[in-house]
Amino acid sequence: xxxxxxxxxxxxxxxxxxxxxxxxxxxxxxxxxxxxxxxxxxxxxxxxxxxxxxxxxxxxxxxxxxxxxxxxxxxxxxxxxxxxxxxxxxxxxxxxxxxxxxxxxxxxxxxxxxxxxxxxxxxxxxxxxxxxxxxxxxxxxxxxxxxxxxxxxxxxxxxxxxxxxxxxxxxxxxxxxxxxxxxxxxxxxxxxxxxxxxxxxxxxxxxxxxxxxxxxxxxxxxxxxxxxxxxxxxxxxx
Numbered sequence: 001x002x003x004x005x006x007x008x009x010x011x012x013x014x015x016x017x018x019x020x021x022x023x024x025x026x027x028x029x030x031x032x033x034x035x036x037x038x039x040x041x042x043x044x045x046x047x048x049x050x051x052x053x054x055x056x057x058x059x060x061x062x063x064x065x066x067x068x069x070x071x072x073x074x075x076x077x078x079x080x081x082x083x084x085x086x087x088x089x090x091x092x093x094x095x096x097x098x099x100x101x102x103x104x105x106x107x108x109x110x111x112x113x114x115x116x117x118x119x120x121x122x123x124x125x126x127x128x129x130x131x132x133x134x135x136x137x138x139x140x141x142x143x144x145x146x147x148x149x150x151x152x153x154x155x156x157x158x159x160x161x162x163x164x165x166x167x168x169x170x171x172x173x174x175x176x177x178x179x180x181x182x183x184x185x186x187x188x189x190x191x192x193x194x195x196x197x198x199x200x201x202x203x204x205x206x207x208x209x210x211x212x213x214x215x216x217x218x219x220x221x222x223x224x225x226x227x228x229x230x231x232x233x234x235x236x237x238x
Contacts, residue, residue, distance in 0.1 A: 001040065001041065001042070001057050001059060001114060001116070002037065002038055002039070002040060002041075002116060003027070003029075003034065003036070003037055003038070003039040003040075003041050003048070004018055004037035004038070006041060006048060006055050006057055007021065007027070007050055007055065010050075010053075010055040010056070011050065011051075011053070011055075018037070021050060021051060022034075022035055022037060026050060026051045026052075027049075027050050028047075028048075028049040028050070029041060029046050029047070029048060029049075030046055030047050031047065031049075039237075039238070040114070040116040040117060040120070040237045040238055041057065041237065042057050042059055042114070042230070042237065043055065043056045043057045044057075044227065044230060045230060045231060045234050045237065046237075059112060059113055059114040060090070060092060060095065060111075060112060060113055060224065061110065061111075061112045061114070061224060061225040061229075061230060061233075062086060062090075062095075062110070062111040062112070062222045062223065062224055062225070063108065063109075063110065063111075063211065063213075063214065063217065063222060063223055063224075063225060063229075064082060064085060064086075064097075064108075064109045064110075064111055064221075064222040065106070065107065065108065065109075065213060065214075065217040065218060065219050065220065065221060065222070066082055066085075066101055066105070066106055066107060066108075066109045066219075066220075067106055067219040067220040068103070068104050068105070068106050069103060069104070070082055070085065070103065070220075071103050072097045072099070072100045072101045072102075072103075072109065073097070074095070074096050074097075079103065082097045082109055082111065083095050083096065083097065083111060085220060085221075085222060086111065086222060092113045093113075094113040094115065095111055095112070095113045096111065096112070096113070096115070096118065097109050097110070097111055098110040098111070098112060098117075098118040098121055098122065098208075099118075099121070099122055099184060099208070100184070101205060102187065102190075102203070104203070105203045105204070105205065106202075106203070106204045106205075106219060107132070107133075107203075107204040107205035107206060107213055108205045108206060108207060108208055108211060108212070108213040109205070110208060110211060111222070116237075116238075117233065117236060117237060120236050120237075120238055121208075121209065121233075121236050122184065124183065126236065127182045128182070128208060128209040128236075129180055129181070129182050129207070129208075129209060130180070130181055130182075130184070130205060130207065130208050130209075131178060131179065131180045131205070131206045131207045132178070132179045132180075132181075132189055132203055132204060132205050132206060133176070133177075133178060133203075133204045133206055134176070134177050134178070134179050134189065134193070134200055134202070134203055134204075135174070135175070135176050135200070135201045135202040135203075136174075136175050136177070136193055136198045136199060136200055136201060137173060137174065137198060137199045137201055138172075138173065138175065138197065138198040138199075139170045139171055139172055139173075139175055140165070140167050140170045140175040140177050140198070141170070142167075144165060144196050144198075145165045145166075145167065147195075147196060148162070148163045148164070148165040148179070148192065149162050149163070149164070149165070150162065151163075152191075152192045152195050152196070153195065154191050154192075154195055155191075155194070155195060158185070160181070160183065160185065160188065160192060161181070161182055161183050163179060163180060163181045163182075163192070164178075164179070164180040165177055165178075165179050166178040166179075175198075178206075179192075189203055190203070209232075209233070209236070210229070210232035210233065211225075211229060211232070211233075
C-alpha cells in the first residue's frame, strides 16, 4: 500500500498534517527517514514508524493454480473469473490478478489487493521472468531454440525479446518444452510458436519472478504466500 494511504488509514491525518510529518522527517521505514509518500510498503516486510507509532497494513497475497476455462479478470458476464475462485470471506473488494493468462492457459497466477505491487511487477523495466511448460503439435528443433534466443518476430513485424527455449521431448506431432520470457505481449507464447509454424496445444505457467507453482497446489485452488515468498517480492516494493 502507498505510504500516504497507510498513514491516512492508521492516523486519520489531513493532507496538511501528512505533509508536515514528512517535512519534519517523522516517517521512518526500517529505521530510515522516508520522504516519498508514494513508497509501497507492507508491515510484514517493513517496519513502518510515524511520529513514534508503528503502523500496520492488511494486504493479501494469494498463489492460484488457475484451471482452464477461467478468465483472468475481476468480473465477466460469461465465464468464471480467477478472483471468484477465492472464498468470498477471503476476497477483499480490490483483489485482482497480476498479469493475464488466456482462458485455456493454466498455472501460476498471483492475486493481490496491493495494486502498486502488481503495477510494478508488470513494468517492462522490472524484467520479471515467466516460465511456461508448453506442449506443441510439431517437433521442436534446435533451429527453433536459436530463433527464440535471437528474438522471435511475429507476423506483422512485432519483435520479441530473446527467450530461452529448452526441449524436454521432441517428436513428430508432439513436443514438450520449457519457455522463459521477460515480457508479456498479448497471446505472446502462442504467437511465438505460430511464427515458427507450430501450434500450442497446452500451456501452463510454472513461475513468475521468484514465485513458483507449488507441486501440491491443485488446479483451481489457492493459498496465501508464505512469508519467505513475500520477502522474495520485497525488491519490487518501490
